[in-house]
Amino acid sequence: MGSQNENAFEGIAPESLSPQAEYGQPSEYPSYDVFINHRGPDVKKTPADELYRHLSAFNLRVFLDQKELQTGDFLPAAIQHALATCKIHVAIFSPRYAESPWCLAELSFMLKTGAKIITVFYDVQPFHSRYINSGPYAYAFKDFKNKNRIDLRIVEKWKDDLHRVSFISGLVLDTSKDDKDVLLRSIVDRVVEETKGEVLEVAKHPVGLEDALQAFQNTILKSDHEQSSYEKVVGIVGMGGYGKTALAKKIYNKRKFSEIVCKLRDFNGVR
Numbered sequence: 001m002g003s004q005n006e007n008a009f010e011g012i013a014p015e016s017l018s019p020q021a022e023y024g025q026p027s028e029y030p031s032y033d034v035f036i037n038h039r040g041p042d043v044k045k046t047p048a049d050e051l052y053r054h055l056s057a058f059n060l061r062v063f064l065d066q067k068e069l070q071t072g073d074f075l076p077a078a079i080q081h082a083l084a085t086c087k088i089h090v091a092i093f094s095p096r097y098a099e100s101p102w103c104l105a106e107l108s109f110m111l112k113t114g115a116k117i118i119t120v121f122y123d124v125q126p127f128h129s130r131y132i133n134s135g136p137y138a139y140a141f142k143d144f145k146n147k148n149r150i151d152l153r154i155v156e157k158w159k160d161d162l163h164r165v166s167f168i169s170g171l172v173l174d175t176s177k178d179d180k181d182v183l184l185r186s187i188v189d190r191v192v193e194e195t196k197g198e199v200l201e202v203a204k205h206p207v208g209l210e211d212a213l214q215a216f217q218n219t220i221l222k223s224d225h226e227q228s229s230y231e232k233v234v235g236i237v238g239m240g241g242y243g244k245t246a247l248a249k250k251i252y253n254k255r256k257f258s259e260i261v262c263k264l265r266d267f268n269g270v271r
Helices: 003-008 040-056 075-085 101-113 126-130 138-147 152-165 180-195 209-227 244-253
Strands: 034-037 088-093 116-122 171-173
Touching: 034 040, 034 101, 040 088, 040 116, 040 180, 075 101, 088 101, 088 180, 101 152, 116 126, 116 180, 126 152, 138 152, 171 180, 209 244
Parallel strands: 034 088, 088 116, 116 171
Antiparallel strands: none
């Protein structure tokens, strides 16, 4: 949630994101595959934007507030519907994450839905969510209590929720020493695996298949990634029984490691 939207909703976030609250008809808002929960000022311009772009390349419908919210949308309703319909949530915890009531309210809603949550700790550690009173989130919760703008029962619930998600096995990035691209790829792999789990059966004892797959990745995929972003059709041709279909299925199953969506068509017998 970006800072602009946080200001627009100040004071209403805790009550407005609730499974019991209903706003209009569900058909008014689109459904999504993935919801990205994040604090905009911390990560909007880097991992959140790039994650949105990479996941969208897999034909996934991804909710990132600045990309999906439209003029005229009633924001609590649009966000709640996106949260409720997502197959998977990605929560990006950053150093100032807890300063956003909207981030915390979204997190609570995510936990109530029971959908899968992928946790990403961006320049923080899981134990920072576990021991809130002595970490980077301590100031935010002290501020909530001092200003008394939000029901303290809700604030305590947010602390409990942060503590709860700290035990979900997640991904950790220290930007001072880790490669952000590696983290991004790991998130994409996890999300695609959860949302597109279909795996085609390949021959039980293939001969030379891994070498053929590696050659394909080092030539066709590499050159396509470097030269263009438009769609291409790749034909695998050869004599019958040489493993063309097995290779195509293997590429399909590996699609989660690259920004490609495969459609297989067997032209055997076509003249």
